Amino acid sequence: MRPLFAGSSGARYGEVAMNNGAKRSRRELFTFAGALAAGASWTLKGQTPQKPDSPPVTADQALRHLVAGNERFLTGNRTSPRGRPEEFRALADGQFPEAVVVCCSDSRVAPEILFDVGVGDIFVVRVAGNVIDGAGATVKGSIEYAVAELNVPLILVLGHSGCGAVKSAVQHINQRDSLPGSINGLVELIKPAVARSKGLPGDPLENAIRQNVQSGVEKLRNLDPIVGPRVKDGKLEVAGGVYDLRTGSVILISNTKPSLL
DSSP, X not given: OEESSTTOOOGGXXXXXXXXXXXXXXXXXXXXXXXXXXXXXXXXXXXXXXXXXXXXXXXXXXXXXXXXXXXXXXXXXXOOOSOSHHHHHTTTTOOOOSEEEEEOOOTTOOHHHHTTOOTTSEEEEEOGGGOOTTOOHHHHHHHHHHHHTTOOSEEEEEEETTXXXXXXXXXXXXXXXXXXXXXXXXXXXXXXXXXXHTTOSSOHHHHHHHHHHHHHHHHHHTOTTTHHHHHHTTSOEEEEEEEOTTTOOEEEOTTSOGGGO
């Protein structure tokens, strides 16, 4: 796994922290500087999101914007852009988000805050356990709408540390029992990712959380008839990340394409 930005701490997920004063390579420095510069033009000036007559934003640029926002969040320099009523009104006739963020419904996971973005910047799809495979038309249709109608170039599947839905799947795959109501159906959707993570070195829950994100990324990259073909044509990228509740950092996981790292 690789930190989403050069200042993030990945120690909790087996990575060496990058904000400990260690020397960065020239490539890392330029990448980070570029991310901050891109983020400045996107959020620090309080501009409205990309308009249709502007040059299209690439997946790499969209990710760099998220990178810069998470850096501001971590360092306590949030700009909290576009949160005033008049800024909402400016988008009343249309939206132009740069990325889809598929994340957990957990009340501690708020992508608009942890990425320091404003109204209209990201298209958020929230479901417990950030489930995609087997989630049905509600989740997949929401993602496909953002891709087909809003032309977003990037989808980020975002898990988080200590995810209760994944934790339940880990517990109940071992106990072979069931949970009440639709909770059981939700947990059943996560169990295959838990099974795939078994035997990996490290913490079983953290491994399952990462694998659950990876499973979602893989599903989307091959999802017909809208998302998969756009990925293959190079018009869309799908990335995965894990948000650490303790540190506030977002870490990209290993199956994110190198072009996005």
